[in-house]
Amino acid sequence: MAEHIVRQGSASVTELAESFGVSVMTVHRDLDELERQGMVRKVRGGVTAQASNVWESNIAYRLQAHTAEKDAIARVVAGMIEPGGSVMLDDSTTALAVARHLGDLAPLTVVTNFLEAIRLLAGSPDIRLIALGGEYRATHDSFLGLGCVDAVEAVSTDVVVVSTSAVSDQYAFHQEQEIVLVKRAMLRAGARRILAVDGSKLARVALHRVAPLDDFDAIVVDSAAPSDLLQRLRDRHGNVQVAEM
Amino acid sequence: MAEHIVRQGSASVTELAESFGVSVMTVHRDLDELERQGMVRKVRGGVTAQASNVWESNIAYRLQAHTAEKDAIARVVAGMIEPGGSVMLDDSTTALAVARHLGDLAPLTVVTNFLEAIRLLAGSPDIRLIALGGEYRATHDSFLGLGCVDAVEAVSTDVVVVSTSAVSDQYAFHQEQEIVLVKRAMLRAGARRILAVDGSKLARVALHRVAPLDDFDAIVVDSAAPSDLLQRLRDRHGNVQVAEM
DNA sequence: TTAATTTAACAGCCATTTTTGTTAAAAGTG
DNA sequence: CACTTTTAACAAAAATGGCTGTTAAATTAA
Numbered sequence: 001m002a003e004h005i006v007r008q009g010s011a012s013v014t015e016l017a018e019s020f021g022v023s024v025m026t027v028h029r030d031l032d033e034l035e036r037q038g039m040v041r042k043v044r045g046g047v048t049a050q051a052s053n054v055w056e057s058n059i060a061y062r063l064q065a066h067t068a069e070k071d072a073i074a075r076v077v078a079g080m081i082e083p084g085g086s087v088m089l090d091d092s093t094t095a096l097a098v099a100r101h102l103g104d105l106a107p108l109t110v111v112t113n114f115l116e117a118i119r120l121l122a123g124s125p126d127i128r129l130i131a132l133g134g135e136y137r138a139t140h141d142s143f144l145g146l147g148c149v150d151a152v153e154a155v156s157t158d159v160v161v162v163s164t165s166a167v168s169d170q171y172a173f174h175q176e177q178e179i180v181l182v183k184r185a186m187l188r189a190g191a192r193r194i195l196a197v198d199g200s201k202l203a204r205v206a207l208h209r210v211a212p213l214d215d216f217d218a219i220v221v222d223s224a225a226p227s228d229l230l231q232r233l234r235d236r237h238g239n240v241q242v243a244e245m
Numbered sequence: 246m247a248e249h250i251v252r253q254g255s256a257s258v259t260e261l262a263e264s265f266g267v268s269v270m271t272v273h274r275d276l277d278e279l280e281r282q283g284m285v286r287k288v289r290g291g292v293t294a295q296a297s298n299v300w301e302s303n304i305a306y307r308l309q310a311h312t313a314e315k316d317a318i319a320r321v322v323a324g325m326i327e328p329g330g331s332v333m334l335d336d337s338t339t340a341l342a343v344a345r346h347l348g349d350l351a352p353l354t355v356v357t358n359f360l361e362a363i364r365l366l367a368g369s370p371d372i373r374l375i376a377l378g379g380e381y382r383a384t385h386d387s388f389l390g391l392g393c394v395d396a397v398e399a400v401s402t403d404v405v406v407v408s409t410s411a412v413s414d415q416y417a418f419h420q421e422q423e424i425v426l427v428k429r430a431m432l433r434a435g436a437r438r439i440l441a442v443d444g445s446k447l448a449r450v451a452l453h454r455v456a457p458l459d460d461f462d463a464i465v466v467d468s469a470a471p472s473d474l475l476q477r478l479r480d481r482h483g484n485v486q487v488a489e490m
Numbered sequence: 491t492t493a494a495t496t497t498a499a500c501a502g503c504c505a506t507t508t509t510t511g512t513t514a515a516a517a518g519t520g
Numbered sequence: 521c522a523c524t525t526t527t528a529a530c531a532a533a534a535a536t537g538g539c540t541g542t543t544a545a546a547t548t549a550a
Contacts (some may be wrong), residue, residue, distance in 0.1 A: 013495080023541050028496070044495065044548075113378075115367065122360065122381055131388050133358075133378030133396045136367055143376045150399055151378045154392060258525080268511050273526070289518075289525065 001027075002034055005049050012046035037139055069198040069222040070097040072243040076220050077161055077196050081105055085158040088186055089117055091142030091179070092163035094196045096120070102127065111157055113143045113182065130155065137178075144178045152185040160190025166204035167197050169236055170213060173206035180208045192217045199225025202233065213237050246272075247279055250294050257291035314443040314467040315342040317488040321465050322406055322441050326350055330403040333431055334362055336387030336424070337408035339441045341365070347372065356402055358388040358427065375400065382423075389423050397430040405435025411449035412442050414481055415458060418451035425453045437462045444470025447478065458482050 001020060005011050013031070017024045031047050034040045040047045074097035081087050083105045089095035091114035099117040102108055106126035112118060113132035121129045134148030162183050166173040172195055174180050187193050187210075195216040202225055213219060213236075220241045221230060234240045246265060250256050258276070262269045276292055279285045285292045319342035326332050331354035332347070334340040344362040347353055351371035357363060358377035366374045379393030407428050411418040417440055419425050432438050432455075440461040447470055458464060458481075465486045466475060479485045 024495090025497090025542080026540055029539085042496095115363070118360070118381070119364075122383065122386070129381035130390075130392060131376065131378040131381055133376040133388070133393075136363070136374035136376055138367065141367070143378070145375075147375060147396060147399060148378075151392060151396060154395055269525090270512080270527090271510055274510085287526095 001030055002039055005034075005040055005047055008049075010046060010048040015046075039139075066198045066200060067097075068245060069200075069224055069243075070094050071100075072222050072245045073196050073198060073220050074098040074101055076241055076243040077194055078102065078105065080192075080194060080218065081108070081159055083108060085109070086111065088112065088152075088155075088157040088160040088190055089114060090160075090162040090183055090186055091117075091140050091144075092196075094163035094198070095161055098161055098196065109157070111155055113148050113151075115141045115143070134182075140179070144182055148182050149185045152182065152189050156189050156191070158190070159192045159194060160186050161194045161196055162186055162210075163196045163201075164206075164210050165201060166206040167195070167201050167213070167219075167233075168203065168205050169232065171205075172197075172210045172213060172216075173204070174208055174210050175206040177208060180210050183210050187211055187215065195219045198222050199229070202226070202229040214239075246275060247284055250279075250285055250292055253294075255291060255293040260291070311443045311445060312342075313490060314445075314469055314488075315339050316345075317467050317490045318441050318443060318465050319343040319346055321486055321488040322439055323347065323350065325437075325439060325463065326353070326404055328353060330354070331356065333357065333397075333400075333402040333405040333435055334359060335405075335407040335428055335431055336362075336385050336389075337441075339408035339443070340406055343406055343441065354402070356400055358393050358396075360386045360388070379427075385424070389427055393427050394430045397427065397434050401434050401436070403435070404437045404439060405431050406439045406441055407431055407455075408441045409451075409455050410446060411451040412440070412446050412458070412464075412478075413448065413450050414477065416450075417442075417455045417458060417461075418449070419453055419455050420451040422453060425455050428455050432456055432460065440464045443467050444474070447471070447474040459484075 001016060013024055013027050017027045031040065031042055035042050040049055070093060073094060077098050078101035084107055086109035089099060089110065089112040095114060096117050099120050102110060102121065103124050106124065109128040109130065110121055111130045111132060113134060118129065118131050121127050132143060132148050132151040134143035134151065135145040137144050164172040164174045164183070174183065193216045199222055202221070216239060218239050218241055219237060220243055221233065222243045223245050230242065246261065258269055258272050262272045276285065276287055280287050285294055315338060318339060322343050323346035328350045329352055334344060334355065334357040336359035340359060341362050344365050347355060347366065348369050351369065354373040354375065355366055356375045356377060358379060363374065363376055366372050377388060377393050377396040379388035379396065380390040382389050409417040409419045409428070419428065438461045444467055447466070461484060463484050463486055464482060465488055466478065467488045468490050475487065
């Protein structure tokens with residue numbers, strides 16, 4: 001439904017109810033949820049896409065999707081983690097996919113600011129879970145801000161896994177300042193830095209540079225990425241790993 | 246069922262199955278659970294109450310229960326919080342009861358290390374939620390340790406609400422060192438300190454002193470507490486509030 | 491004021507999880 | 521060895537939580 005609204009720019013409640021075959025009440029409820037996430041704004045009779053966030057919500061979609069790619073990437077990343085060691089995960093769905101594979105690597109220490117990953121790992125015995133606190137952001141379901149950066153700076157892990165929303169020839173990018181600050185802090189806190197991105201992120205840019213690609217010890221991409229982009233990335237960097245699907 | 250066993254001192258499996266109208270298998274399963282909790286001991290054909298632990302299990306039980314008391318206390322505590330201000334909550338079920346009332350006080354900033362409270366408040370719009378990170382403890386479902394203490398020390402709130410497992414004439418107590426450290430840090434971080442305890446905690450002690458009762462700006466107890474203990478507390482401290490049930 | 495829209499409360503439905511009972515095999519007791 | 525008790529595995533039943541639609545009341549715009 002959000003996709004529909006973002007494409008159209010706006011929509012009326014009754015129109016949405018009809019085109020999705022649900023009641024007006026349900027539309028209202030779902031819109032309230034989307035509004036809470038900051039994705040749309042409700043006005044009397046309908047909704048408008050939160051203009052400034054068209055990008056972001058587009059990305060939010062991308063994050064939801066590509067689950068097969070992310071899972072393939074996650075498997076490769078998990079293979080790079082030593083049982084008994086420590087990993088830091090950022091608040092990306094790719095990192096979440098990695099978290100799903102961590103149970104097999106126990107005992108393991110996991111550090112993250114992503115509430116969804118915390119929920120997942122809180123149930124695992126033999127996983128020592130350290131949460132990075134900070135201000136809760138509903139849009140990302142994670143903890144950010146100064147508090148989080150401070151918390152990151154108080155720890156160090158063997159491996160750090162981050163994902164960014166865009167990757168060019170030279171840099172990894174993200175559009176939100178707040179998140180960039182946390183990711184950068186995370187990269188400083190890890191001995192080995194892994195960038196995990198699916199093919200849809202390649203050859204794109206976003207507002208803020210997170211870090212040069214050469215700062216990463218490994219860049220993991222799925223094999224379903226466009227082969228020309230993959231090749232280009234491999235030509236320029238010696239640290240690229242391709243996850244077979 | 247546990248109550249029945251504790252009263253009788255012991256019981257047979259078939260007897261329990263009949264008197265509760267369930268199958269023998271179900272009795273076995275429930276007894277296994279009680280045994281895991283250290284409340285009873287299984288012997289061939291039946292169970293015996295774990296004498297040394299009757300007290301302790303009673304207390305564990307009481308912590309789960311007393312929801313009505315905790316809710317009454319929570320209502321009073323919530324009334325002491327100004328909308329627009331900030332509150333810190335510890336990882337107690339009493340604090341969780343307070344959290345349930347905070348939605349009405351929005352806008353509000355809430356700081357906590359209790360995952361259950363975080364889950365609850367993450368859904369509330371108009372609540373600015375700040376999580377205190379740290380090492381996750383499944384036994385308390387909260388974040389503790391050095392990381393948490395550091396995080397607490399980086400913030401200050403208008404009000405701090407803590408609950409402890411025991412309260413004597415002079416002090417508030419808790420049996421776990423790790424938790425004591427966090428609670429003490431929290432008390433240092435708040436302008437107004439509220440101790441919220443239900444009547445079952447009165448006139449008891451535990452291993453570690455958390456703080457003298459006079460350090461608190463308010464002590465909130467439910468009216469169902471034994472009246473002699475209540476009176477004694479009020480005689481010695483001018484900051485006692487009784488929550489009517 | 492009127493009509494449309496939004497909200498709140500309730501009840502039903504679906505999927506998931508938890509609890510329960512049955513059965514059969516295993517273990518323990520005398 | 522014969523008998524009782526306990527355990528494991530599976531299927532049925534019950535409970536739970538999430539989502540939906542209906543209705544009626546509240547709110548808002550014209």
